[in-house]
Amino acid sequence: xxxxxxxxxxxxxxxxxxxxxxxxxxxxxxxxxxxxxxxxxxxxxxxxxxxxxxxxxxxxxxxxxxxxxxxxxxxxxxxxxxxxxxxxxxxxxxxxxxxxxxxxxxxx
Amino acid sequence: xxxxxxxxxxxxxxxxxxxxxxxxxxxxxxxxxxxxxxxxxxxxxxxxxxxxxxxxxxxxxxxxxxxxxxxxxxxxxxxxxxxxxxxxxxxxxxxxxxxxxxxxxxxxxxxxxxxxxxxxxx
Numbered sequence: 001x002x003x004x005x006x007x008x009x010x011x012x013x014x015x016x017x018x019x020x021x022x023x024x025x026x027x028x029x030x031x032x033x034x035x036x037x038x039x040x041x042x043x044x045x046x047x048x049x050x051x052x053x054x055x056x057x058x059x060x061x062x063x064x065x066x067x068x069x070x071x072x073x074x075x076x077x078x079x080x081x082x083x084x085x086x087x088x089x090x091x092x093x094x095x096x097x098x099x100x101x102x103x104x105x106x107x108x
Numbered sequence: 109x110x111x112x113x114x115x116x117x118x119x120x121x122x123x124x125x126x127x128x129x130x131x132x133x134x135x136x137x138x139x140x141x142x143x144x145x146x147x148x149x150x151x152x153x154x155x156x157x158x159x160x161x162x163x164x165x166x167x168x169x170x171x172x173x174x175x176x177x178x179x180x181x182x183x184x185x186x187x188x189x190x191x192x193x194x195x196x197x198x199x200x201x202x203x204x205x206x207x208x209x210x211x212x213x214x215x216x217x218x219x220x221x222x223x224x225x226x227x228x229x230x
Binding site for chain 2 (some may be wrong): 033035045046090091092098099100
């Protein structure tokens with residue numbers, strides 16, 4: 001089983017700042033099998049990034065993803081008020097498909 | 109605009125079963141996989157399994173195998189998940205989610221249902 005460890009647990013930032021979220025896999029995984037989701041309270045997750053760096057339809061270009069073997073990064077270039085939420089990475093190669101525990105981006 | 113609408117909240121006793129539905133509208137139901145993902149405060153997000161309706165065969169996450177059944181009814185564009193032998197650990201929000209790709213069960217979910225709260229309590 002691939003364990004995804006997200007860091008930090010909580011990121012306290014101000015609107016306009018840059019957010020860098022990390023997702024580390026317990027073993028080497030293909031970036032094509034890595035996705036990022038955003039979740040706001042009381043809502044279902046929303047797909048942001050798939051195949052490590054492809055933005056889903058309608059996702060603003062301030063969101064970007066990158067990978068390097070076992071380390072994956074979600075970057076929000078300039079935080080907008082609606083970006084404060086919890087972010088999850090997900091891997092779906094092999095079984096079981098797994099999610100990270102989440103990074104909460106909160107307003108400083 | 110594809111939408112997934114799930115059935116309402118359920119309360120069950122330990123040892124019983126629950127069946128949750130997920131009705132699709134506004135898109136092509138039969139060729140996109142429908143997966144079920146649950147969310148608990150303790151375990152976070154867990155993929156339970158999925159099905160591509162046109163193929164009819166479901167695949168399940170290892171920890172749910174033998175206790176869960178996922179089906180799809182093309183005539184009503186509705187997917188179902190049934191979970192048996194419920195314990196308090198099954199108390200969670202259950203989501204259905206549509207796969208981005210057609211004809212493949214893969215873990216990129218571009219449309220989600222609103223979630224169904226299932227509470228297991230004596």
